[in-house]
Amino acid sequence: MPDLKLNKRGYIVAEEETGMTSKRGVFAGGDIVTGAATVISAMGAGRKVARAINEYLKWKYWDTSNFIR
Numbered sequence: 001m002p003d004l005k006l007n008k009r010g011y012i013v014a015e016e017e018t019g020m021t022s023k024r025g026v027f028a029g030g031d032i033v034t035g036a037a038t039v040i041s042a043m044g045a046g047r048k049v050a051r052a053i054n055e056y057l058k059w060k061y062w063d064t065s066n067f068i069r
């Protein structure tokens with residue numbers, strides 16, 4: 001996806017607690033963010049990101065300045 005910031009290993013840069021990426025309204029979690037990991041960690045990310053998506057849909061708040069420069 002154009003405009004989506006990747007790290008040097010080619011994975012999507014996303015804020016750990018929310019899954020917010022460099023593109024407004026796009027969230028990511030799981031192996032595409034961490035690299036190959038486990039089902040448990042992907043499920044944990046899915047849970048956090050689902051909560052963050054719900055908040056975003058309610059408030060439309062988007063600030064990635066603390067982790068994307």
Ligand SMILES: Cc1cc2nc3c(=O)[nH]c(=O)nc-3n(C[C@H](O)[C@H](O)[C@H](O)COP(=O)(O)OP(=O)(O)OC[C@H]3O[C@@H](n4cnc5c(N)ncnc54)[C@H](O)[C@@H]3O)c2cc1C
Nearest residue numbers: 029030031032033035036037038039040041042043045046
């Ligand atoms: C062979 C193997 C064995 C494993 N064994 C274990 C194990 O025993 N225990 C364990 O905890 N973990 C295991 N893992 C790791 C585990 O499978 C992953 O960590 C976990 O599945 C990651 O979940 P995810 O949702 O991030 O990604 P995925 O499960 O990879 O899901 C990504 C999904 O996105 C889809 N997709 C990709 N590109 C697109 C696109 N352009 N458009 C739409 N959809 C797309 C894919 O088809 C896929 O369904 C194993 C992995 C492998 C490869």
